[in-house]
Amino acid sequence: MKIIHTDKAPAAVGPYSQATEVNGLIYTSGQIALDPATGNLVGDTIEEQTEQVMKNLCAVLEAAGTSPEKAVKTLCFLTDIGDFAAFNEVYTKYFTGKPARSCVGISALPKGAKCEVEVIAEK
Numbered sequence: 001m002k003i004i005h006t007d008k009a010p011a012a013v014g015p016y017s018q019a020t021e022v023n024g025l026i027y028t029s030g031q032i033a034l035d036p037a038t039g040n041l042v043g044d045t046i047e048e049q050t051e052q053v054m055k056n057l058c059a060v061l062e063a064a065g066t067s068p069e070k071a072v073k074t075l076c077f078l079t080d081i082g083d084f085a086a087f088n089e090v091y092t093k094y095f096t097g098k099p100a101r102s103c104v105g106i107s108a109l110p111k112g113a114k115c116e117v118e119v120i121a122e123k
Contacts, residue, residue, distance in 0.1 A: 001021070001022050003020055004017065004020060004021060004063050005017065005063065006018065006060060008062075009036050009060045009063075010032075010034040010035070011036075011039075016029050017029065019060050019061075021064060025120060026066050026121045026122075027118075027120050028057060028060050028118050028119045030077070031116065031117055032053060032116045033049035033052035033113055033115070034056065034111070036056065041112060046080070046083040046086045046087055046114050046115060047086055047089065050086075050091065050114075053116070054090065057094075057119055058094070061119065064121075064123065065123055066121045068094045068095050068096070068119070068121070070122040071095055071119050071121045072099050072122060073101065074095060074100075074102075074117055074118065074119050075103075075117070075118045076091070076115065076116070077103075077116040077117075078103065078106070079105070079108060079113070081105035083115070091117075
């Protein structure tokens, strides 16, 4: 197993890595809308936060030698399932290959984030 890290995405705030590589697959940890430089939450709206989440994921995937186009599965968490359509508007700009996906509503995320996304991608 190889650990993936980049300073272009928020550092892990616990005992985990930004991503790992196993047998040619990249498994990212969930990303929320944190600014990599400050660790502060970015944006007040679901659209703003989703954009930052996608920037963070793209940075991690790039560091792993892959991209959103090679995603095979995503797992998305929304604190308000009513944000589903607005979330999808941003999501579809990045995951153009239409990977398999689960999207679930949950009660809360760290730092009051509105969404979190994790990815499994081919290298």
